[in-house]
Amino acid sequence: MRTGIATVCLSGTLKEKMQACAIAGFDGIEIFEQDLVTSSLSPEDVRKMAADLGLTLDLYQPFRDFDSVTEDLLAANLRRAEAKFRLMSRLGMDTILVCTNVATATIDDDDLRAQQLAALADLAGEHGVKVAYEALAWGKYVNDYEHAHRLVAKVDHPNLGTCLDSFHILSRDWDTAPIEDINADKIFFVQVADAPKLSMDVLSWSRHYRVFPGEGQFELAKFMGHVVRAGYTGPVSLEVFNDVFRQSDVERTAVDAMRSLIWLEEQSAKWLDTNAPAAGNAAGAGGTQAAARRRYPMELATLPQVAEPAGFNFAEVKAADTGVLEKVLGQLGFEFNGRHRTKDVQLWTMGHARVIINEQAPEAAEPAIAALGFDVDSPVIASARAQQLKAPVVPRKSQANEEVFQGFSAPDSTEIFLCQGNPDGTAAWTREFGEGLEVPSGARTAVIDHVNLAQPWQHFDEAVLFYTSALALEPQPYAEVASPSGLVRSQVMQTSDRDVRLVLNLAPVIQQDGADPGTAPRKTYQEHIAFAVDDLVATARAARDRGLAFLQIPENYYEDLDARFDLDPGFLGTLRDLNLLYDRDADGEFLHFYTATVGSVFFEMVERRGNYDGYGAPNAPVRHAVQYDHLHDLTKTNH
Missing domain, CATH: 3.10.180.10 (2,3-Dihydroxybiphenyl 1,2-Dioxygenase, domain 1)
Structure with missing residues (x-):
């Protein structure tokens, strides 16, 4: 499993965050826009530093409030998008996260949304960029990952795909089983976060109380099990907004984050083993659960197994x-x-x-x-x-x-x-x-x-x-x-x-x-x-x-x-x-x-x-x- 983390999870400067991620052993990172905007490093410096540290730059995010808008606002949004695509070229990045509209959406029309997303995908294709479209749990018109993916399928453009974020899905108690029906080629990115079960508005919950996998109460192993069965092979990246983490020692938090993904990988493998598909799809006579799990493109590593202390x-x-x-x-x-x-x-x-x-x-x-x-x-x-x-x-x-x-x-x-x-x-x-x-x-x-x-x-x-x-x-x-x-x-x-x-x-x-x-x-x-x-x-x-x-x-x-x-x-x-x-x-x-x-x-x-x-x-x-x-x-x- 390829591991990643969004820089927004950590305290410090962009340079300090990148160094901490490398020390913790992550494969790649998501560049959160504010971290780049406030950094003294040029995009070329960031690109070189990532290469020197052995980190891939997997996602540029977020691009907000694009769809469901009037024609004049669409033109402005496309100009803004093209500027970001040129920036991504300097960074050496090829995937951008586009969130469903929250603030400027005024037209609730799926046909219009599809047309606007198609225009964005065309522009992205000219710059060699892939657009990962994500349904925010508090999106004005689109807040369901299945709805977001129906729009992606309707556009049917090679440069437009889906981003699956566990928080936006599990905080709304959406069923995760339909993930398996999504064409793996159209899942451009997967983000994971855990959270305690709280009774509050979803936006505040998301912005302040997300935690790393294993530190909350979401069924993340089940979520990841469906992602694996869908055939996804890309990064599994942490996106955690947490007031405490962003005040804590950056290297220590990065290690904690990496530990959480190692734990999640193991728990996901266990979930797949105990929730095997019906007979005929398993490993076959004499096969093992692990062999059945290996039929999926994403390989999940496991840890040495131990019993609880006596x-x-x-x-x-x-x-x-x-x-x-x-x-x-x-x-x-x-x-x-x-x-x-x-x-x-x-x-x-x-x-x-x-x-x-x-x-x-x-x-x-x-x-x-x-x-x-x-x-x-x-x-x-x-x-x-x-x-x-x-x-x-x-x-x-x-x-x-x-x-x-x-x-x-x-x-x-x-x-x-x-x-x-x-x-x-x-x-x-x-x-x-x-x-x-x-x-x-x-x-x-x-x-x-x-x-x-x-x-x-x-x-x-x-x-x-x-x-x-x-x-x-x-x-x-x-x-x-x-x-x-x-x-x-x-x-x-x-x-x-x-x-x-x-x-x-x-x-x-x-x-x-x-x-x-x-x-x-x-x-x-x-x-x-x-x-x-x-x-x-x-x-x-x-x-x-x-x-x-x-x-x-x-x-x-x-x-x-x-x-x-x-x-x-x-x-x-x-x-x-x-x-x-x-x-x-x-x-x-x-x-x-x-x-x-x-x-x-x-x-x-x-x-x-x-x-x-x-x-x-x-x-x-x-x-x-x-x-x-x-x-x-x-x-x-x-x-």
């Missing part, structure tokens, strides 16, 4: 001063299992929950989640898949007789390590901290239940796609939680059996005053690791006896809890006494408590009763409010 292997917290972390883990009931024989790291365990404390942090670095380990069937294959999806490799030095971890970086810089899981939940690498540690104490009385990672605002969608494509986690419907500093968008990523639950939070920045007058406010993103135990009340009592500083829950919460659930007075008293939070649904109950925050990290202990599958969502605003008050109290104390 569970968390470990969580790693890094800090310059680890004393408070050690104290809190000990108070929670974790056991210190020694230091690594060659690295400045410690191992703490409770049952099968393993926490590594990494002391190799820069001076004055506060505690923060640094890495997560996942149990997978084949770490090497899973790592190869992640690397093909543009995940940066994390180098890790290992000496003889030490476990070799496959590692790569997530978008938020959390390091992800792939570990060879054992059926009994043990980990061979723990022997590097001392003999006899493969069988943890406490059997399965504790495991890592979930990890909550805060995501920078400009990379939230990137993180969702990354964990979906590289780790086979499934995104769940996102939720929004109120906090004193703003709404927190929460996105759960999990395996089908819930043994891995990763919660991504697009959290508002919590501001703290600078330590010294005139310094910038310090920004703190809070994250946490949650551990599941069999008896939370006993765990909490033991932790209190060891001196643990619990997050202090206000009395108002317990009065509301009593009103909502009519709990046994003795049980309610236990919750209040131990600062425990509680939730209940039709499937079971949920008890949990939080520690105070250390640096940007805090810990949560949970107990799931019955088949409760949530995270205590009604309690989240309480936690946010108490942490906010605590943080601001600390700020006042420090000043």
Whole structure:
């Protein structure tokens, strides 16, 4: 599959955009007119630079408001078009995108539109240009791709074809199956974009909320499956209007974009495999699905296939001063299992929950989640898949007789390590901290239940796609939680059996005053690791006896809890006494408590009763409010 991207997707100058696209590995680009108009590069410079970077210039766009106009306006539009055709010759480009008219259309007449498009096609033919006619979802008279293609077929000119744009088709819920009936020679270009399902006008939705494939909710694999079956062989190009992407680092966004097309290519191949045509059109007796797919002109590459992770292997917290972390883990009931024989790291365990404390942090670095380990069937294959999806490799030095971890970086810089899981939940690498540690104490009385990672605002969608494509986690419907500093968008990523639950939070920045007058406010993103135990009340009592500083829950919460659930007075008293939070649904109950925050990290202990599958969502605003008050109290104390 030939990959492309419109320069409008990215931040920066045209030069910076082209360089980023080449670095990310795109085959070609669409030149968005404004990027050229505002560039100091001449068309000849752009042409040479593209050649030097190994990029093809696939599409010049957009040419707006051409058809359905009066005769005098048509003449002006043709003059404008001829100027663009001459410009394209200087650029070395041969395809232009012409959108259906929005602003100047005044005559709703298909015969007239066909005549005007024929005049444009004749002019384009004189300049060796192909016109890709695209139905905008908000076009005044033409907003349906089938309508646009009927006009193309009516004109029947070799220089006029159709542009299929997934957003304009899927945002209007048009059926994509008729794409297969379009003559492949008349599909001049294909653009793809994903988007969340929103209730708003289509124009605003399109201009601000498009995302890369895999980051929204459109059925793009199905759309592409029909495109492939139609016989299309040209570029599959991203056209994404997104306010966040156009403010983010250009190279990083380009890599995210390329990852999305690699993912889409794989998903499209899977869709074709599972939606094969009726018998007689398949590969034949003894044939494979892949062989049946190869009957189409466009070849879709696939990635190494991996199963979803079997569970968390470990969580790693890094800090310059680890004393408070050690104290809190000990108070929670974790056991210190020694230091690594060659690295400045410690191992703490409770049952099968393993926490590594990494002391190799820069001076004055506060505690923060640094890495997560996942149990997978084949770490090497899973790592190869992640690397093909543009995940940066994390180098890790290992000496003889030490476990070799496959590692790569997530978008938020959390390091992800792939570990060879054992059926009994043990980990061979723990022997590097001392003999006899493969069988943890406490059997399965504790495991890592979930990890909550805060995501920078400009990379939230990137993180969702990354964990979906590289780790086979499934995104769940996102939720929004109120906090004193703003709404927190929460996105759960999990395996089908819930043994891995990763919660991504697009959290508002919590501001703290600078330590010294005139310094910038310090920004703190809070994250946490949650551990599941069999008896939370006993765990909490033991932790209190060891001196643990619990997050202090206000009395108002317990009065509301009593009103909502009519709990046994003795049980309610236990919750209040131990600062425990509680939730209940039709499937079971949920008890949990939080520690105070250390640096940007805090810990949560949970107990799931019955088949409760949530995270205590009604309690989240309480936690946010108490942490906010605590943080601001600390700020006042420090000043």
